Amino acid sequence: MTKKEREKARLVKELLDAIENRNLAVFAGAGLSIPAGYVNWKQLLQPIADELDLDINREENNLVQLAQYHCNVNQSNRGKINQLLVNEFSQMASLTENHKILARLPVETFWTTNYDRMIESALLDAGKTPDVKYNNKQLAITVPKRDAIVYKMHGDVEHPSEAILTKDDYESYHVKMQPFLNALSGDLISKTFLFLGFSFTDPNLDYILSRVRIAYSRDQRPHYCLLKNLTKDQDESDADFEYRERKQELFIQDLLRFGIKSVMVDEYSEITAVLQTLEMKTKSRSIFISGAANDYAPYEKAESEKFVYELSKDLISSGYRVVSGFGLGIGSSVISGALESLYMSGNKLDDNQLLLRPFPQNQIGKTDLKLLWRKYREDMISYAGIAIFLFGNKLVEGNVILSDGMREEYEIAQNQGLFVVPVGATGSMAEVLWTELKSAIESKEVSFPKNLENALLSLGDSSLSFDEIKKSILEIALTINKGV
Known part of the structure; x- marks a missing residue:
């Protein structure tokens, strides 16, 4: 350097x-x-200098005095200067x-x-x-x-x-x-x-x-x-x-x-x-957690909820702000972890530590609900600099399918320049997104410092324990904030 x-x-x-x-x-x-x-001051007062038969370049260091000369000559009438101001800055x-x-x-x-x-x-x-x-x-x-x-x-x-x-x-x-x-x-x-x-x-x-x-x-x-x-x-x-x-x-x-x-x-x-x-x-001190889960495979529900809870808790205690849309099967754990970290450390809850944006579920107004969700996601994600993606599935007509909402949030995060962290080990849409990122890294479409690259690639290993995954995520956040 x-x-x-x-x-x-x-x-x-x-x-x-x-x-x-x-x-x-x-x-x-x-x-x-x-x-x-x-214009700058010199350009603004060029007509005034011309009127006074003065060279603006020779008066460049005395422009306040130049404006005063004009008022003196015009018996304190500064109408022309006022008009120049309006013309140039309106x-x-x-x-x-x-x-x-x-x-x-x-x-x-x-x-x-x-x-x-x-x-x-x-x-x-x-x-x-x-x-x-x-x-x-x-x-x-x-x-x-x-x-x-x-x-x-x-x-x-x-x-x-x-x-x-x-x-x-x-x-x-x-x-x-x-x-x-x-x-x-x-x-x-x-x-x-x-x-x-x-x-x-x-x-x-x-x-x-x-x-x-x-x-x-x-x-x-x-x-x-x-x-x-x-x-x-x-x-x-x-x-x-x-x-x-x-x-x-x-x-x-x-x-x-x-x-x-x-x-x-x-x-x-x-x-x-x-x-x-x-x-x-500034934004990398705020971390967006995208997640939805009806099925927690390859992990059990209880241990998955505990992982999300502990991840949120550790992020808050490390000084980060957590941003979340209260995803199904994930949101409650995010809140619980954040609140415990805040209250147990004697802090009060405010938007500087936890920003929650629950999604409207029913269309009441005239705006299409999907369009409303898109705008809502764009606004919510704009508060963060890092985005973490966990699980990513939902139940539709009795079938568990991949979360298209997570896909949309991933694309928005990329467009807004966030550092995306898909945790492929949690399966579902997060695994799909991790596979795409892995391919982009291997094809040199995107590049990261070696330590970040290795940490991102490790998050696709389903044999990792949740403690190991959490440790990698925290290390990624710390590395990004240190600028390494």
Whole structure:
């Protein structure tokens, strides 16, 4: 593993720890929205620079002042800037993969200086309820059953006259928007931040970071940002490029004063890869158990139920969340094992440990029941990163047949990128799925690290005891979560 890979692996581990402790916050800058088609500040203010007969490239480091010049010339009338804001940030844009991943992660706090509505749209698209704050009055109101707070500290595109744009706005921010500064200061002290798409040149952020650093100079919470290494522009001289590299190096060192560690990437796609890994690691702490059994052959019913009970119990005690659809002949054992582990360790039952989704059995509404089950399965499986398949048969008109529902759950799990673990030794549909996976491994259609491959293949051995099967499953889950 290279030094860069080790740094990204450590970053994912730190962020995962913050997620598990429910204190990860994301701070999104303009760079997060630009790939969706939105402009940056320089592009936004190009018409203003043209009107003032100024070169936008020469004013690139003084864009707040440029906006102020426009207001000065127009006797404090900022109508044109407001219209530019509406024109550029009201347009429809497709959500980027980074927005989608961030919205799916269990992150409860977002901060942004962006005016667009990409974050709240991504949250809604992920089935979550955002509580958006862009003025002081909203801070005192809580949206019912919110999943995440989105603080838009520079305003919202639909209220351009209130947006923070000019030097006047920045200079009066600490007076007019003091509650926002207090809220951000509190989050910087109590949460771990991941900065994305941010240049750290914003006066407000610098103001807050400075005060948090002074107050907590020896006890700063660590924060992280992902930054792209500079690349040499076409026709750029070696001296100019070396100057920019040196400036970036000093900038990175300066961020350490605020407890912000920079993790460098060569391509923006690497940022997406880091977020994807974080999502996979987060979801792999949740394990979906798919199972249904009318016939437990080649095992006895009592020992099979005890196996499922002990597997569920050990998964919960190992810190995993169990997700299950209460399959016939399996669901009760899953619940019993999970509840005993939770209650005996002094914990309370909630969705962070056990997520149960019993299936509706009778069609009452107009929607076809099979279509309803499909949607239900997709939603349930989306909460997990690992899927275990046990037994898989049902009784139909007096005959024991393979479970087509398990087949559907297996396909959904594969499509959603879960790590599938069919336990072929339990027979029925699980054996069919294990045989298919074995064939795919042998034909090199899929590949795993050797230790995982061996563990998966061992689960087809019907001579294994349930204790041996359980041990292999727990080792697979541990290996996936360690990233080995």
